[in-house]
Amino acid sequence: MSPTVDHYRIVPELTVPGYASDALKAIVGATHAAVQANVDNLGAGTPSRAPRFVKLLRDKQIVDDKNQSIATTNHNETVSALRDIEASMDVNDEGVDSSTYGTYSVAGDAYVDIEKAVNQLQGTINDAENAPGPSVDAAGRQYWPEAVEGPLRTACATTAATVEQRMWDATTDIQRHAEHINNSAPDNPTSSGYGGTTAPLTTPWSGHSYVPPADAGTIDKIKGFAANELGVAETGTNHVNRPYNIDDAWCASFATWVWKQSGINVDWSNKNYVPSVWSDAAGKGWADSDMSSARPGDLVVFGGQHHIGVVVARNGNSITTIEGNSGDAVRQHTYNLAGGNFTGVIHPPAKTPVNA
Known part of the structure; x- marks a missing residue:
């Protein structure tokens, strides 16, 4: 999350244990950046301008069209792609006009749902940390096998998809609100x-x-x-x-x-x-x-x-x-x-x- 950006509301941090792979750390970081960019666009009243994180994951073949994680043997390439995606999320966030942040109910209601989705993702990560916990390799190093990390990458994509759907709903709600105001105004004032x-x-x-x-x-x-x-x-x-x-x-x-x-x-x-x-x-x-x-x-x-x-x-x-x-x-x-x-x-x- 860029420290130079004024945020509408701060999205709760997402953390993973130190023994998680670089690929999992990268997708968790990118997911957080994407959600924060979505929230800031929401606060500015421009949810339709929020970045399409899930589409980028699909384009980079990190998840499939059902948002299921795609296993890969080229972890370095995956990490590089995710860092590029995270950077693009930060660029979008930096382009949000923070001076237009509003306090209207549509943004507030949507943020509650988004924060809930993020907290659920953190809960899923915490559950995996507790059970089954880390595996240990021959050198005594802890790690999560693909059987654990794959579902966690899927959980990141699912959370992002949930947030993007909520942003779409907010876009519709804001447009309906605008139309209601517009329709209640006199067409030809004197x-x-x-x-x-x-x-x-x-x-x-x-x-x-x-x-x-x-x-x-x-x-x-x-x-x-x-x-x-x-x-x-x-x-x-x-x-x-x-x-x-x-x-x-x-x-x-x-x-x-x-x-x-x-x-x-x-x-x-x-x-x-x-x-x-x-x-x-x-x-x-x-x-x-x-x-x-x-x-x-x-x-x-x-x-x-x-x-x-x-x-x-x-x-x-x-x-x-x-x-x-x-x-x-x-x-x-x-x-x-x-x-x-x-x-x-x-x-x-x-x-x-x-x-x-």
């Missing part, structure tokens, strides 16, 4: 629900593309691209004939598109889902719950994380926004920062060149 007022939508979209002036900075581009979309309206349920159409609630897709057109290309984990955008931004240090910091170019996330818009102006204690999927169209709104219903704002990345 500013009145967040304490603002709406400018009349007096003219339809011009149909013209916006071309920024050669000297335009990032903020001017954001304002220009957003304003150019005013009047775009749905031609069917949640359908707009524009690049940000997803045939679903499209406020987040619109806001992300405006940023991308302006030179800010952010790879959100789900650009169409406001809670994911806010969570990702928080993980990157761009989210700010202090609305007094709102400024043109920001994305504003509204209370409940059901809606998002683009800030195009700041006037004292008020902001002007342009929002997609607002009353079935792209509309302009005004909010008093003291009276609005906000989660916060997302500032453009600090490295993005901006103009005043």
Whole structure:
């Protein structure tokens, strides 16, 4: 387990007696690394990104397609393969964004099951240590014969498979939870629900593309691209004939598109889902719950994380926004920062060149 990685929860250590073979020690170490990587992906809310340890064991012909250990005479090759697999588990774990670790029930419930599986594996190892215990060779050295170590390698693979199945279940649970939240949100929110007022939508979209002036900075581009979309309206349920159409609630897709057109290309984990955008931004240090910091170019996330818009102006204690999927169209709104219903704002990345 890499000491440089912040873990969601520490998986109990797996230990084997000193007389165990290098191959058994290697598979136990790799199994622990794999479970820890799975747990950290779970805590970050990304269980689907967890490594597929069992598949690697099969690919290296360490276990068969039923997760039964395959005996081998080339122990050095097996140990080398397992150490490579363990290293790949550590690399996956190092890539987990620990700043996104959550405390939601799906992760907690799954971890309880995973910890139970790990403890059961340690119990299986301990049982073998007690009975039949070690054999002794002609030189007086203790060892475990293949009749003992083979089933223990199988137990490692079985534990890993159990963990991966629990991760798959967690992925499904998280997706269902997200869909429940998404389905409970209004499809076409209006500013009145967040304490603002709406400018009349007096003219339809011009149909013209916006071309920024050669000297335009990032903020001017954001304002220009957003304003150019005013009047775009749905031609069917949640359908707009524009690049940000997803045939679903499209406020987040619109806001992300405006940023991308302006030179800010952010790879959100789900650009169409406001809670994911806010969570990702928080993980990157761009989210700010202090609305007094709102400024043109920001994305504003509204209370409940059901809606998002683009800030195009700041006037004292008020902001002007342009929002997609607002009353079935792209509309302009005004909010008093003291009276609005906000989660916060997302500032453009600090490295993005901006103009005043």
